[in-house]
Amino acid sequence: MTGCASPGCTGELAAEDAFCPLCGQPAERAPVNAARRAARRRAQQGTAPQGTVQHGTAAYPAPSPEGAAPSEDTARQAPSWDRTAPGATRSSVPLDWTAQADGDGSGRSGGIPNARSGEDTRAQLFPATATSATAPPRRTSPPVERDGGQARRPTWDDDSGATGAWPADEAPDSAATGAWSSDSAATGAWSPDAGRDSGATGAWSPDAGPDSGATGAWAPEADRDSGATRARPPRFDDDPDSADSGGTRAQAPTWDDDDSGPATAEGTVPDTAGRPGGTAAWPATWGRSVRGSRDSKSRSGSRSRTGSAGSGSSSGRTRRGSTRSAAPRGRLGAGLVEVPPVPYRDPKQAVLVNPEVPEAKRFCSACGKEVGRTRSGRPGLVEGFCTHCGHGYSFAPKLARGELLHGQYEVLGCLAHGGLGWIYLAADTAVSNRWVVLKGLLDSGDADAKAAAVAERRFLAEVEHPTIVKIHNFVRHTDRRTGDPTDYIVMEYVGGTTVKDLINDRSGALPVERAIAYALEVLPALGYLHGVGLLYCDFKPDNVIQTEEQLKLIDLGAVRRADDRTSPIYGTVGYQAPEIGKRGPSVASDLYTVGRALALMCFRFDFRGKHLKSLPDSAEQPLLAEHDSLRRFLLRACDPDPDRRFASAGEMAEQLTGVLREVLSAQDGRQRPGLSRQFTPERRAFGCGGELDRGEAALGLAVPQVDLGDPAAGLLATTTGEPSEVVRILRRAPEVTLEVRLRVVRALLDSDLPAQALAELDALDRLADDDPAAPASDDWRPDWYRGLIALAGGRVAAARELFDGIGDVLPGEAAPKLAAAVCAEAAGEHRAAAELYRVVWRTDHAHTAAAFGLARALLACDDDRDGAVEVLHTVPDTSRHHVAARVSAVHVLAMGGIADVLRAGSLLEPLALDAGRRAELTAELLAAALAVPAEDRRVSARLLGCAVTDKGLRLGLERSYRLLARLADTPEERIALVDRANAVRPRTLV
Known part of the structure; x- marks a missing residue:
């Protein structure tokens, strides 16, 4: 180390320094003499030379002799008051050290202003020789x-x-x-x-x-x-x-x-x-x-x-x-998640005792190099100059406790420091002393930071949303040390805990449902900003505070207009979208940050290293394997291609709500139904009779909802009738829009004309190829109809691929999962089908086809009759398919032993069925019981009024066949049933 040769400078220079860190002058080296070493030693040890007053670990300049004003350097050296100094117990903190002429003209100077009133107190003068200051009287x-x-x-x-x-x-x-x-x-x-x-x-x-x-x-x-x-x-x-x-x-x-x-x-x-x-x-x-x-x-x-x-x-x-013994709990995430409230934080307890920026976070705002770092065992300078480019820096708070801004805001201390500035707690003396937050610049020498503050002031004046921190005022205050004016934003005080701290408190991850609820609370705020032409740009858990049962989006310093292509772009590594450098911020890049933040809230991963631009796979993160819809949601939200991400915060919230419903239902088994805005309900039940019919399924699955913004939406709402009539009317529509073409495809499919339906879809593809801006170019709905056509035609693999792709686009929807489950079952992949059917049915019992499909898949996978019957029993009494589900359960139990057959009989007895259907089921159960070996039928119970003996079962079965014969529609059926009755009747002696 060598000394700086600049006159009066005591800075030391390392071999690589191009500028002095203390004075900022180009490096001119001089030997470090004894006097310079002594000055540095005194500064480190807290002892002051003659002419200064030591206060704790900081030295005050002594009062100048009477009649003389202190030098400019002396007047600028006043450090913060140290309450722990000997004799300084409970003293008011001096705001500044200034030279002031005495009111009586005596010329005395060096008074310390009173900390509370700002009045110059003449009695509060430090002796020039003091080495341990005492508190002012x-x-x-x-x-x-x-x-x-x-x-x-x-x-x-x-x-x-x-x-x-x-x-x-x-x-x-x-x-x-x-x-x-x-x-x-x-x-x-x-x-x-x-x-x-x-x-x-x-x-x-x-x-x-x-x-x-x-x-x-x-x-x-x-x-x-x-x-x-x-x-x-x-x-x-x-x-x-x-x-x-x-x-x-x-x-x-x-x-x-x-x-x-x-x-x-x-x-x-x-x-x-x-x-x-x-x-x-x-x-x-x-x-x-x-x-x-x-x-x-x-x-x-x-x-x-x-x-x-x-x-x-x-x-x-x-x-x-309130005298409740338990802490109140609020509901977030569309009212689905019960979240424990975060206690309101006393503002005074939030004030930092020793506000400083950690050395690891100190970088030059001009060249990005490290500044203010420890050198040769000595702590780094809080204020100084970059040794690489000579640019000045300051990481010290500009406002001291007791300082008054705008004649209204009294500073109490620092709350935190962020990427753009220090944040101070203050009292608004003009409005009932309410707590407010002042936000200033971290480094006044940073031109970009100044511009960002001005921009924030302009943008925030337009923002009014319950989930976004409120802005009360904008004030300008002169820096007491440099005399430079600085702008401050006056915001509401949000007393709570940041989501980042909540994550850290839980060892790096939140419960998945709570993390999703937080994201759902923030998305409407981002959607509001996007709606007024603003981009947030720097969403992360650090910038969201939970106070009691409410979330607030804070720190809008990176906000910019969507059409701004010149202002500096702010963001955080690990959250920022990869295309920012080339395409700039956009709605898609904002939604990318939400996806990254949600992933980080749900599980720990190396988001700034290995997975800087990717997400862990299901093998690496079991949570993603457990909740496939969440995995699909995160993949779309964080897609490297911004055009493949969610188009808006509203669309993203809609799909995330569907994912949340699935997650919660998976946790406790309770259904959480929701109305889809993308699909109609299932058009007709399918698979209720036992076996799956692909054509029946293709006609029964839901279809996309009509876009109400389409010019032909009114015409489509009034067009009903037979499919052929619908096609005829729509062929003469005054405007052939995308919705008209899709409705024609649906009518052709209902008319069992798949080839013509496919031709219509090919025509849509050609329009999209000719005009990339055409509505169908990025629409998933044509692929849905292609999937239905492929399923009905037996091309199951192609249909499954199409439905899976739509599931990636709409991870919160049930319809793509149900369609994929049908394809998996048709392909013989019963275990995969069972999992998909289970997700759909567990979340919403309105999809009764999923219940029947899950029962079939359980029987096909593991011959799990108990599981199949349990699923069929969950079809609610209010469903029009309730009786069909009980009948299916009877069929399932009829395949078991005598105990299952008896259980099936007890299910059949209370069902409201017509005589023919009841006779058919009775005959089925009696025949199943008769097929059980006699030694296994030794029970005292009765089956549908018949003794469980060979004779009793045969008599009952005979009666059922003869009843069915009387109800038969054709002579041939009647004769066949009479023959069965004669064959099964027990032998008797005449």
């Missing part, structure tokens, strides 16, 4: 006795460990047991500046009036032992003399903005005589406040826990008297 007030109430303020003891001690400066980090401070964890702890989120059990709002209606309401001066819990704050009435001020409303206290004198109590306590319900008195007006709100800390934007006692209402969001 604090104003105190003696205990105040109240004549108009029953409580008094406790003694202000700064460092007392006594219960109930009240620090004079209302420090949030009070160490006193039971201290009355805003962040105290003590049960029932309270202070006048405590927010509604203090976390104290039974904590009461400081602005609660004595007439809140709660016995022992906790006013700021209320006795700690008053016993009040969960009292409701009243509404405020600024006019105590009006008719509305009595009984249940009380006047809020007023605050003195003049902090020039000691903090003494002024005014009188409102008279509580004659006002029912109140037992605690209001405090009098006193000083030590900033803009009428700092000491009260009544945040209407914060959360207050309220009970049933009291009257009035709170101006903030509240939880009203």
Whole structure:
């Protein structure tokens, strides 16, 4: 290492450095002398040379001699106040170090502005020789006795460990047991500046009036032992003399903005005589406040826990008297998924204690090289210059605690840092001290980042959606160190947990149904942005927060207009679509990020390495093998070709909802039916009689719904009749649209004219080849009809391929799965057919063909009669195929032993059947029982009124055959049945 030769610079240069990291000048090396080493050592060890004041680990410049102003360098060196410094306990944090002329003209300088009011306090001057700074003097007030109430303020003891001690400066980090401070964890702890989120059990709002209606309401001066819990704050009435001020409303206290004198109590306590319900008195007006709100800390934007006692209402969001022992649970994902709520997070607890950007995330905004890294064992610089290109950088927060923006937003600290800027928590002093979030730039030297912030300001003004964070304001603030103006976005505070943190809390993955529900909640927000011509560009779990039972999309810094081809593109590696570099962002690229994020929520995989542009296969991820529809959905959402992805967020949500229904039904076996917007219901039942008929199945399967946006949709809605008549009418349609052509294909197929139907589809293909923009060029519906034609014609493999392809496009639909199952069964692939039939039937019992198909497949695979009968029993009583399902179950059981035959008889008896059908089934069961060896029929039970003996069964069978003979339609059938009756009758002696 060598030293920088620039005058006054103490930076060190590595061999590869082209620029000094400290001063940014081109590298000119000089020997590192002893004085430079000493300066660096003092900076590292926290000891300051003469002329500075050490405060903790940072040095303040000493006050300049009287009559002299500090140098520019001195005025810029003020670090953040270190609360842990010796003697600095519970001190207000200085906002800045500035040179100010004394009001009396003495010329003294170096005053530290008061942290709360911003007033220059002349007594707060550090001695030039100090090595351990002490806190500035604090104003105190003696205990105040109240004549108009029953409580008094406790003694202000700064460092007392006594219960109930009240620090004079209302420090949030009070160490006193039971201290009355805003962040105290003590049960029932309270202070006048405590927010509604203090976390104290039974904590009461400081602005609660004595007439809140709660016995022992906790006013700021209320006795700690008053016993009040969960009292409701009243509404405020600024006019105590009006008719509305009595009984249940009380006047809020007023605050003195003049902090020039000691903090003494002024005014009188409102008279509580004659006002029912109140037992605690209001405090009098006193000083030590900033803009009428700092000491009260009544945040209407914060959360207050309220009970049933009291009257009035709170101006903030509240939880009203619930005594449920279990945590409330909300439903997301189209109301299908019960999701545990995430507790609202106290904003003050979310503030970072030591806000800094990790070294691993520090990169030069100009050349992309690493900056601010550890060198020779010394921590990297938070602010400096890139050693490769000389570009300046700064990763330090620009706003300090207590700083006021726009005369309205008081900064409380940093919440987080992201790709485009620091995020700060602030209080909106103009709107009931509600919590807000300020977002600024991470690196003010980054021109692209500045442009992105300006763009975000422009776009967000147009955004209004319940799932997108609300924007309150846009303000400009001058950087206290550099004097440069910086724009800030003022957003609502969303107190919750990011989905990324929820994933990490569960060891890297969420339950699949919960992950899908989160994606379904976000897709409408993206669809809204797309609808107003905006692209989100950087969706990921980090940018979604769950607060209680609601999701919010945050960090809109990468938002851009869909037609913008010049602005910088922001995204995250592992989520960003592969075509971004060539084609730029689009709706398809936004939906790609949703697919990637959903995959990452469901299971862990190397999404930034091995699978940067791909997804794991089913062998690598068992979840994808378990839920094939989810696998198909993710493959389409993350298809490398953007033209093959979902066309819109609405279409994506529709299919994902279907996938969710399947996943949930697979988990608990309960059906979750849904109305398809892509297919009609099954046109007719098929496969109910036992064997599968391919032609019957082709005519019974669902067909695509008519596109209501088609010009001929009205004509098609009124065109009914025989298929040949439908074809004749549509041939003369005034406009031959895609829907007209598809309806002609369907009518030809119903007329058993597959060759002509296929010719119509070929004509559609030729139109698509001639005009790639033709409606049929990327439409799956012609392939559906081709599949039906192939199935009816016996080309099962071709039909299966077509239906599988449509299943890839529509992974949440049942119709393609049912059609593929029919093809698998026709091809003899009974196990594959059983799985497809099971998925369809388990999810929606409206597809009764799936129940019959599953029963057939179970019998063909494993001769599983019990399983087949169980499936047939799930056909609901309300279905018109209920009786057919029970009859099929009778047929299945008739193939078993005597126990199965007896069970079949008990199923048959209550069925409402005509005489002929009942006689047929009775004959079938009696014949099956008679076929069982006599030694296996030794049971006392009766079958359909017949003894289970050779004689009893033969007599019953004879009666059934003779009844069928009387009902026969032809003489030939009658003769055959009489012969059967004679053959089976038992032998008797005449």
